[in-house]
Amino acid sequence: MNLAAATNENLAHTSNVLIYSSMAVYTLAFFAHIAEWVFGSRSKVGRTAAALTGDGAAASSAKIRVQVAQKGGATAVLDRPKIITRSAAGSRDVPDGPGAAGGTFKGDLYGRIAVSMTVVAFLVQASGVIARAMSVQRAPWGNMYEFSITFSTVAVAAYLILMALKKNVRWMGLLLVTTVLLDLGIATTVLYTSSDQLVPALHSYWLWIHVSTAIICGAVFYIGAVATLLYLFRDSYESKLANGTEPGSFAQSVLSRLPAAATLDKFSYRINAAVFPLWTFTIIAGAIWAGDAWGRYWGWDPKEVWSFITWVAYACYLHARATAGWKGRKAAYLALIAFGCWLFNYYGVNIFVTGKHSYAGV
Amino acid sequence: MSNTKTNAAEERANEREREGRQERENAAELGAAGSQLSTAPREEALATLPAMGVIGWVRWFWRQLTSMRVALILLFLLSLGAIPGSLIPQNSVDELKVQTFKEAHTTVTPIYEKLQFFDVYSSVWFSAIYILLFISLIGCIVPRTGQFVGQLRSRPPGAPKRLTRLPAYTTWRTDAEPEQVREVALAMMRKRRFRAHVDGDAVAAEKGYLREAGNLVFHIALIVMLVAFATGQLFKSEGGKLIVQGDGFSNTLTQYDDFKSGSLYDTDSLAPFSFTLDKFVGTYERKGPQIGTPRKYEAHITYSEGAYGKPKKAVIKVNEPLVVDGSKVYLIGHGYAPVVSVKDGRGKEVYKAAVPLLPIDSNVTSTGAIKVMDGYKDGTGKRDQLGFQAFFVPTFAGNGKGTMFSQFPAADFPVLALNGYHGSLGVDSGLPQNVYQLNTSKMEAFKDSKGDKLKQRLLPGETMKLPDGAGSITFEGIEQWASFQISQQPASGWALTGAIGAIAGLAGSLFIQRRRVWVRAVRGADGVTVVEMAGLGRSESAKLPEELADLAVTLHDMAPTAPDDASAEALSEEPAEGAEK
Numbered sequence: 001m002n003l004a005a006a007t008n009e010n011l012a013h014t015s016n017v018l019i020y021s022s023m024a025v026y027t028l029a030f031f032a033h034i035a036e037w038v039f040g041s042r043s044k045v046g047r048t049a050a051a052l053t054g055d056g057a058a059a060s061s062a063k064i065r066v067q068v069a070q071k072g073g074a075t076a077v078l079d080r081p082k083i084i085t086r087s088a089a090g091s092r093d094v095p096d097g098p099g100a101a102g103g104t105f106k107g108d109l110y111g112r113i114a115v116s117m118t119v120v121a122f123l124v125q126a127s128g129v130i131a132r133a134m135s136v137q138r139a140p141w142g143n144m145y146e147f148s149i150t151f152s153t154v155a156v157a158a159y160l161i162l163m164a165l166k167k168n169v170r171w172m173g174l175l176l177v178t179t180v181l182l183d184l185g186i187a188t189t190v191l192y193t194s195s196d197q198l199v200p201a202l203h204s205y206w207l208w209i210h211v212s213t214a215i216i217c218g219a220v221f222y223i224g225a226v227a228t229l230l231y232l233f234r235d236s237y238e239s240k241l242a243n244g245t246e247p248g249s250f251a252q253s254v255l256s257r258l259p260a261a262a263t264l265d266k267f268s269y270r271i272n273a274a275v276f277p278l279w280t281f282t283i284i285a286g287a288i289w290a291g292d293a294w295g296r297y298w299g300w301d302p303k304e305v306w307s308f309i310t311w312v313a314y315a316c317y318l319h320a321r322a323t324a325g326w327k328g329r330k331a332a333y334l335a336l337i338a339f340g341c342w343l344f345n346y347y348g349v350n351i352f353v354t355g356k357h358s359y360a361g362v
Numbered sequence: 363m364s365n366t367k368t369n370a371a372e373e374r375a376n377e378r379e380r381e382g383r384q385e386r387e388n389a390a391e392l393g394a395a396g397s398q399l400s401t402a403p404r405e406e407a408l409a410t411l412p413a414m415g416v417i418g419w420v421r422w423f424w425r426q427l428t429s430m431r432v433a434l435i436l437l438f439l440l441s442l443g444a445i446p447g448s449l450i451p452q453n454s455v456d457e458l459k460v461q462t463f464k465e466a467h468t469t470v471t472p473i474y475e476k477l478q479f480f481d482v483y484s485s486v487w488f489s490a491i492y493i494l495l496f497i498s499l500i501g502c503i504v505p506r507t508g509q510f511v512g513q514l515r516s517r518p519p520g521a522p523k524r525l526t527r528l529p530a531y532t533t534w535r536t537d538a539e540p541e542q543v544r545e546v547a548l549a550m551m552r553k554r555r556f557r558a559h560v561d562g563d564a565v566a567a568e569k570g571y572l573r574e575a576g577n578l579v580f581h582i583a584l585i586v587m588l589v590a591f592a593t594g595q596l597f598k599s600e601g602g603k604l605i606v607q608g609d610g611f612s613n614t615l616t617q618y619d620d621f622k623s624g625s626l627y628d629t630d631s632l633a634p635f636s637f638t639l640d641k642f643v644g645t646y647e648r649k650g651p652q653i654g655t656p657r658k659y660e661a662h663i664t665y666s667e668g669a670y671g672k673p674k675k676a677v678i679k680v681n682e683p684l685v686v687d688g689s690k691v692y693l694i695g696h697g698y699a700p701v702v703s704v705k706d707g708r709g710k711e712v713y714k715a716a717v718p719l720l721p722i723d724s725n726v727t728s729t730g731a732i733k734v735m736d737g738y739k740d741g742t743g744k745r746d747q748l749g750f751q752a753f754f755v756p757t758f759a760g761n762g763k764g765t766m767f768s769q770f771p772a773a774d775f776p777v778l779a780l781n782g783y784h785g786s787l788g789v790d791s792g793l794p795q796n797v798y799q800l801n802t803s804k805m806e807a808f809k810d811s812k813g814d815k816l817k818q819r820l821l822p823g824e825t826m827k828l829p830d831g832a833g834s835i836t837f838e839g840i841e842q843w844a845s846f847q848i849s850q851q852p853a854s855g856w857a858l859t860g861a862i863g864a865i866a867g868l869a870g871s872l873f874i875q876r877r878r879v880w881v882r883a884v885r886g887a888d889g890v891t892v893v894e895m896a897g898l899g900r901s902e903s904a905k906l907p908e909e910l911a912d913l914a915v916t917l918h919d920m921a922p923t924a925p926d927d928a929s930a931e932a933l934s935e936e937p938a939e940g941a942e943k
């Protein structure tokens with residue numbers, strides 16, 4: 001018994017070391033990303049790309065673009081039909097920016113280093129989470145510290161998976177790594193709780209189901225929120241270009257390298273829409289658990305209320321996308337409000353409001 | 363500065379108008395082909411005021427209520443309206459907290475009471491929001507279902523005149539005959555589970571109807587969930603009962619310590635069952651920073667169903683209620699019940715009971731009252747009543763440690779501190795009395811030899827003597843108690859069904875794309891067949907060009923590009939001449 005306890009102490013210690021190490025590697029990734037953006041801003045390509053986008057917006061009458069043939073066979077490509085796509089009516093026909101590296105070789109090199117560092121840091125962090133789980137011999141999300149370290153691990157995992165699927169997401173690398181560092185910083189200093197077992201109320205397999213999906217939803221909603229926020233910046237940059245107003249130098253340098261507003265908008269919609277059913281499931285799983293633990297499946301406990309508010313806010317966003325006059329920026333504001341509700345549900349409710357969900361030493 | 367701002371605003375307005383015009387032009391161009399990819403209601407400007415007359419107004423109001431815009435506003439209000447209930451204590455959650463809040467905030471309390479902020483989720487205004495939302499929802503679902511059924515009955519609309527105008531388009535020239543191409547295309551589309559038919563010179567195909575079906579299922583499931591929840595609230599019952607080890611309970615109204623029920627609840631529907639608490643087991647963390655945190659709570663019981671059921675054993679844990687005949691028995695709390703006996707002035711034992719005390723902190727420091735009502739006679743043989751204020755700690759800090767609070771929740775070093783009173787307990791006054799509190803207004807405290815209030819700490823087995831031969835009280839031992847909540851909430855099965863339906867419908871609605879594909883094959887001016895393919899989806903669908911390419915490649919294998927011609931020309935801005943009839 002004592003021996004097992006000692007092993008657990010060791011594992012908990014190992015977990016802490018791993019989490020700190022991952023922070024060190026994330027810091028390296030952070031600097032590599034900074035280098036990527038800096039080298040990218042010096043590039044000629046970056047500047048000309050900005051000019052090009054301006055042209056594209058002005059010449060929006062030429063709506064037809066030729067795309068590369070999708071399934072080009074080995075035989076002469078001309079033998080295959082090509083698909084012509086036409087952007088939806090009313091959207092600007094602006095191409096995506098060149099990315100943080102701005103097409104420079106050096107910038108791209110640092111970008112690749114940053115991504116590799118992120119992969120390494122992710123592996124270290126994930127091992128830290130697993131070590132923590134082994135030390136407490138249960139799911140590693142019994143308190144806010146554990147919740148936080150798992151949360152950022154999953155956010156990075158989602159980002160890396162999108163990248164592995166060849167989705168265009170490298171532009172969010174810097175922002176993501178920065179917030180992961182912030183999250184881990186808060187977790188290790190403010191929220192740290194030494195490893196221990198759970199109070200009886202948390203002894204349930206619903207803990208695995210309900211909390212793990214909650215973490216996944218939060219992490220993916222976060223990625224959606226980053227894209228939405230950048231969409232708002234990029235959109236005002238594009239409308240300035242379209243109006244012939246000179247954007248600020250920050251916009252010229254940074255925003256010009258982001259994907260087009262339409263791309264960001266679609267990306268954030270897909271992300272949010274894809275997790276919304278999972279979020280619905282999370283709330284329902286929580287209700288089933290509450291039915292077993294507290295004798296009612298829904299009792300307007302603060303945590304339940306804020307999960308509900310978050311859910312309704314995302315439903316609002318999805319409705320706004322389908323309602324004329326609410327597409328675009330207004331819908332984006334709703335998406336940000338909805339993510340704000342999620343954040344408040346996590347930090348605000350745990351810290352400022354007492355309810356049935358407050359156990360586990362914050 | 364302000365000038366540029368107005369300019370920008372104007373520019374934006376212009377842009378919006380351009381967009382609107384473009385959308386309308388587009389819709390006009392696509393005609394029937396572009397319509398009905400969703401059954402979402404068309405937006406009408408709020409400004410269109412109705413013609414005079416009551417019916418006109420009612421119709422106008424109904425149309426507004428069931429519009430997407432108003433649904434959006436109501437949804438937003440619903441989330442906004444839920445906020446105060448999470449920040450202000452609620453009667454439905456914790457009445458005691460509400461009371462404390464009211465005493466501490468005397469200025470805002472009247473305002474909050476007017477606004478029903480202590481009962482947000484049953485308030486008039488919150489109910490109004492969700493009832494309006496659900497009327498809007500029903501008003502939305504019914505016509506949409508009708509429209510959808512209509513779409514399922516009819517065939518996909520024929521190809522628009524100019525396929526080049528569609529979001530994804532491709533064309534090539536082939537030696538195959540037009541009829542042959544259409545035939546092959548039709549077979550291909552059907553094989554890929556499109557609904558397809560030949561309409562004039564083109565094949566029209568559509569797929570992804572499940573999106574709409576899923577969306578309707580989702581919205582209907584929301585209604586099912588709401589109705590189930592409301593039914594549950596109206597017909598529910600919920601009662602609490604504290605049981606000392608060895609005691610029993612049978613499920614009738616009189617046995618409950620407290621009982622709440624929905625407004626349509628009928629007490630005859632209490633399920634007939636009974637149970638006995640055999641043993642309560644609680645274990646706690648013994649080391650580390652979370653010392654004292656509970657690790658295991660288990661109530662071992664014997665229960666029997668119906669009036670004469672066979673006794674069965676069961677264990678109730680925090681997350682594992684006992685389900686009997688539609689009722690659920692939850693373990694919600696536990697504490698200690700010191701066993702005390704009282705001898706009167708004649709030396710006769712007049713009282714012996716396990717007295718449940720209420721915990722006041724997480725280490726189960728507990729307080730309560732011991733009331734000896736009948737049969738007691740004091741030292742002079744006069745009838746009297748006794749009352750003791752009891753203060754119990756399961757783990758005492760030790761003499762001289764300065765604190766009388768418990769150090770640990772398990773009964774490691776139990777100490778019972780008592781002080782005694784005699785006189786009238788006031789139980790006959792007709793007013794309801796709290797069993798855990800002593801009303802000493804008509805009682806007199808026992809005094810020790812120095813004239814101070816009589817107070818003593820007792821270990822198990824020890825006795826406190828009352829002055830003037832008034833008898834004694836003995837701390838015999840300790841029992842544990844557990845408190846249970848017994849609840850019945852009908853329609854929770856329906857709520858679960860609705861929830862599952864909602865998730866399934868939502869997945870269909872968000873993951874399935876509804877799209878149309880047309881394949882036109884006509885003989886060009888030079889006698890060579892021109893094939894045109896085009897696809898239309900919702901603006902979010904990224905897969906459409908890929909799918910069209912896929913289809914085109916398959917069709918192209920069966921109707922390859924005519925050898926001679928420069929097929930690149932076909933990709934120029936205007937489609938091949940022959941395509942236009």
Ligand code: HEM
Nearest residue numbers: 315318322400402403428429430433495498499502584871
């Ligand atoms: C009770 C509150 C409601 C909730 C939580 C809710 C939620 C949702 C969700 C999550 C979607 C999926 C969005 C998508 O497909 O992109 C949706 C779609 C839709 N909702 Fe609701 N809804 C509610 C009430 C209503 C009402 C009252 C109406 C009618 C006025 C309505 C009409 C629609 C329509 C037409 C769509 C499909 C939009 C499309 O085709 O893209 N909903 N709703």
